[in-house]
Amino acid sequence: MDRNKLISIGKLSKLTGASVRSLRYYEKLGILIPVHISPDSRYRYYSLGQIQAVKIIMLCIELDIPLSELAMANDPKAFRAFLGQGRKAAKQKMKAIEYGMILMESVEKQLKSTDLKRVLDD
Numbered sequence: 001m002d003r004n005k006l007i008s009i010g011k012l013s014k015l016t017g018a019s020v021r022s023l024r025y026y027e028k029l030g031i032l033i034p035v036h037i038s039p040d041s042r043y044r045y046y047s048l049g050q051i052q053a054v055k056i057i058m059l060c061i062e063l064d065i066p067l068s069e070l071a072m073a074n075d076p077k078a079f080r081a082f083l084g085q086g087r088k089a090a091k092q093k094m095k096a097i098e099y100g101m102i103l104m105e106s107v108e109k110q111l112k113s114t115d116l117k118r119v120l121d122d
Helices: 009-016 020-029 050-062 067-072 076-113 116-121
Strands: 006-008 044-047
Touching (some): 006 009, 020 044, 020 067, 044 050, 050 067, 067 076
């Protein structure tokens, strides 16, 4: 293993926006395992390819998909099924956001033509 091609947990944190604490938690869950842990310092090192894994984990969090579901998707077939479920969850969240935007626009239009108390009482 060429350690020059590995990145530290701190660097992975900076590249992904995930905190070091979160990255350690993902390791504890078994969904982000360092490719190397120094036996002397116990420093964790990751491959550049794991940046994408962290982004998928963060997307799961954003979509309210339990990380336990990701942990269970540890083989290619299960992972494909997991991604399909994630896509479905994303579409549902997008619909909810679109509905919320329509509702806010409707209230804004009503506010232009009437007072706030009357809009909220209707």
